[in-house]
Amino acid sequence: MRLPLKDNSTVAIIGGGPGGASCAIKLLKECKRTGRKIRVVIFEGKDFDHHFNQCVGVLSPPFQSILENDLGLILPTELIKRQIYGYRLHGPGEEILLIGQHSLEPTYTVRRVQFDKYLLDCAGELGAEILKTRVSYLEFIRSNGMDEVRIYSENTYLKADVVVGAFGLDEMMLSVLEDATKSDGHYSRPPKVLKTYIAKFHTTGGFIRQKLGNIIYAYLKPVSIPNIEFGAITPKGDHVIINIAGEKVTSPDMDAFLLLPQVREHLPEFESENVSYFEGRFPTAPAKNPFGHRYVTVGDTTGWMRPFKGKGINVAIVTGIRAAETMLKYGLDKEAFKNYAESCRELLSDYIYGTGVRLLCNYGPAFVLDHLIERAKTTPLVYESLYNSVSGQESYKNIIKSMLRPVLIKKMAQGIIKNYFHKKGGRMSDVKIRKLTTRDIDAVMKIDEKITGKPQEAYWAGKIASYLSREPEACLAAEIDGKVVGFILGDIRGWEYTIPLCGWIDIMGVDISYQGKGIGKMLVESLFDFFRKNGVETVVTVVNWNDGDLIDYFHTHGFKRGEYINLVKKLN
Numbered sequence: 001m002r003l004p005l006k007d008n009s010t011v012a013i014i015g016g017g018p019g020g021a022s023c024a025i026k027l028l029k030e031c032k033r034t035g036r037k038i039r040v041v042i043f044e045g046k047d048f049d050h051h052f053n054q055c056v057g058v059l060s061p062p063f064q065s066i067l068e069n070d071l072g073l074i075l076p077t078e079l080i081k082r083q084i085y086g087y088r089l090h091g092p093g094e095e096i097l098l099i100g101q102h103s104l105e106p107t108y109t110v111r112r113v114q115f116d117k118y119l120l121d122c123a124g125e126l127g128a129e130i131l132k133t134r135v136s137y138l139e140f141i142r143s144n145g146m147d148e149v150r151i152y153s154e155n156t157y158l159k160a161d162v163v164v165g166a167f168g169l170d171e172m173m174l175s176v177l178e179d180a181t182k183s184d185g186h187y188s189r190p191p192k193v194l195k196t197y198i199a200k201f202h203t204t205g206g207f208i209r210q211k212l213g214n215i216i217y218a219y220l221k222p223v224s225i226p227n228i229e230f231g232a233i234t235p236k237g238d239h240v241i242i243n244i245a246g247e248k249v250t251s252p253d254m255d256a257f258l259l260l261p262q263v264r265e266h267l268p269e270f271e272s273e274n275v276s277y278f279e280g281r282f283p284t285a286p287a288k289n290p291f292g293h294r295y296v297t298v299g300d301t302t303g304w305m306r307p308f309k310g311k312g313i314n315v316a317i318v319t320g321i322r323a324a325e326t327m328l329k330y331g332l333d334k335e336a337f338k339n340y341a342e343s344c345r346e347l348l349s350d351y352i353y354g355t356g357v358r359l360l361c362n363y364g365p366a367f368v369l370d371h372l373i374e375r376a377k378t379t380p381l382v383y384e385s386l387y388n389s390v391s392g393q394e395s396y397k398n399i400i401k402s403m404l405r406p407v408l409i410k411k412m413a414q415g416i417i418k419n420y421f422h423k424k425g426g427r428m429s430d431v432k433i434r435k436l437t438t439r440d441i442d443a444v445m446k447i448d449e450k451i452t453g454k455p456q457e458a459y460w461a462g463k464i465a466s467y468l469s470r471e472p473e474a475c476l477a478a479e480i481d482g483k484v485v486g487f488i489l490g491d492i493r494g495w496e497y498t499i500p501l502c503g504w505i506d507i508m509g510v511d512i513s514y515q516g517k518g519i520g521k522m523l524v525e526s527l528f529d530f531f532r533k534n535g536v537e538t539v540v541t542v543v544n545w546n547d548g549d550l551i552d553y554f555h556t557h558g559f560k561r562g563e564y565i566n567l568v569k570k571l572n
């Protein structure tokens with residue numbers, strides 16, 4: 001090792017966001033574990049009690065395992081504002097609800113400022129010195145037998161053995177680092193960025209429950225606002241965050257986005273003049289020479305974020321951790337930091353694939369994206385791929401690889417031919433009872449809306465998803481010619497209300513255009529078969545006492561009145 005991180009060395013970290021704080025935590029935890037002693041100084045210009053880094057605050061998988069396995073931290077539950085179950089993706093002309101079927105970890109929304117404060121406090125508790133001041137200048141001194149970094153801030157001067165650039169896309173610091181490495185190192189900032197605007201809407205009562213649910217609404221290339229590459233509506237605790245992004249996006253684009261009917265339906269009433277916007281940037285291309293003699297960059301400063309669903313917080317944390325590991329294991333010179341780049345290879349290697357997907361969405365014909373969305377409604381592989389790319393669960397490389405399977409291409413071609421000869425309507429012999437899947441959630445909500453005549457409440461989508469994850473075999477769909485025309489959601493449970501283990505019919509519905517054809521009976525009988533196979537002796541359901549038709553319906557299936565009544569109290 002040519003330039004090791006010795007005992008009593010000083011590591012200066014510029015920026016106490018997720019990248020800088022994670023680097024400090026990893027350094028200090030490892031030193032404690034191995035009995036080494038180093039000094040870690042974090043410069044952070046913001047006071048997280050008052051100022052915040054612009055962000056939507058979505059923590060995507062595998063965030064939780066990174067935090068637990070690599071940093072030994074557990075996200076405090078009080079930081080979690082909401083768990084996200086899925087995404088509603090709007091293409092130019094088609095939309096689809098995407099729910100993760102195989103996600104191993106949850107997606108959360110947090111208040112970013114609380115999250116940043118939490119990580120920085122953890123670093124402080126481990127012994128990092130936190131200086132609330134902005135760095136203004138940097139020097140790498142390599143003359144007269146000296147080899148050190150000098151850091152200048154508004155009120156401090158520090159000599160360090162190595163500097164970690166964790167200052168995000170701060171314009172001034174990007175220039176300072178470029179300048180300081182001009183003769184040795186040649187750091188050059190990420191050459192491309194996406195501009196972004198954010199707006200925040202406070203909500204009251206059950207607004208989020210009814211109008212959004214635990215779902216993020218994503219909009220790709222809205223036709224009438226071509227500058228927007230993507231926009232999103234994200235539910236938090238008691239407010240909703242809107243963000244738009246694009247290379248040339250402007251604040252008037254945000255004005256127009258907020259007025260789109262498909263956006264407005266998820267927002268509370270507002271006066272345009274009273275809405276405040278905040279602007280920010282994401283890197284979309286890698287920086288040049290992100291490390292060198294006695295310097296290493298992490299997080300946004302590297303530009304190693306994948307285009308589109310960038311998961312910038314994850315990237316910042318992972319790069320912070322890898323930089324710390326490299327310093328401890330290999331040292332502080334350029335040769336040593338090559339191991340850092342190698343350990344982050346998976347981030348970099350996906351860049352080219354992400355750029356391809358981004359170009360396709362931006363410049364490909366609208367019908368390609370719409371066709372993909374349409375196809376995803378019936379083809380699990382396409383559905384999974386769309387979910388993975390919108391949620392950031394998989395690398396673009398793997399997503400593209402999975403889509404290029406010959407079997408899928410064949411299926412798509414078959415689908416087009418089948419559509420051509422599509423027969424309308426359907427005879428009873430065409431009814432197929434099968435397991436309900438997350439791809440059917442939209443259809444289920446539409447059937448329910450038709451029956452009840454009441455608009456859907458957005459949180460139902462998450463509720464249906466939770467039925468599917470609890471007892472997938474007890475959730476069935478009736479299908480005619482590939483169209484879902486009925487559904488039943490059941491469960492095997494007991495304990496609550498002191499009821500013994502029973503089969504439950506919780507919700508069922510048959511499209512009104514297909515009622516009276518015995519479809520409900522087929523669904524109920526299929527569910528009974530499942531209950532019988534699982535040793536269930538009693539089946540329970542709950543109906544409104546005043547709904548004579550429904551009571552009659554269940555009577556025909558052999559149901560009798562049970563022994564429980566419901567008690568109700570009105571809250572003011």
Ligand SMILES: Cc1cc2nc3c(=O)[nH]c(=O)nc-3n(C[C@H](O)[C@H](O)[C@H](O)COP(=O)(O)OP(=O)(O)OC[C@H]3O[C@@H](n4cnc5c(N)ncnc54)[C@H](O)[C@@H]3O)c2cc1C
Nearest residue numbers: 015017019045056057058134135168280299300312313316
């Ligand atoms: C609008 C918007 C929404 C986003 N939403 C999400 C999301 O939902 N999920 C997600 O994963 N990612 C999101 N991102 C990306 C994410 O915010 C970043 O990728 C992530 O914050 C990068 O972390 P970082 O530590 O590298 O930099 P930052 O979080 O930018 O932290 C840099 C820190 O350095 C400090 N600093 C800067 N200059 C100096 C200086 N001279 N002296 C001292 N301190 C300095 C700053 O005050 C700041 O605290 C979003 C980004 C934007 C712009």
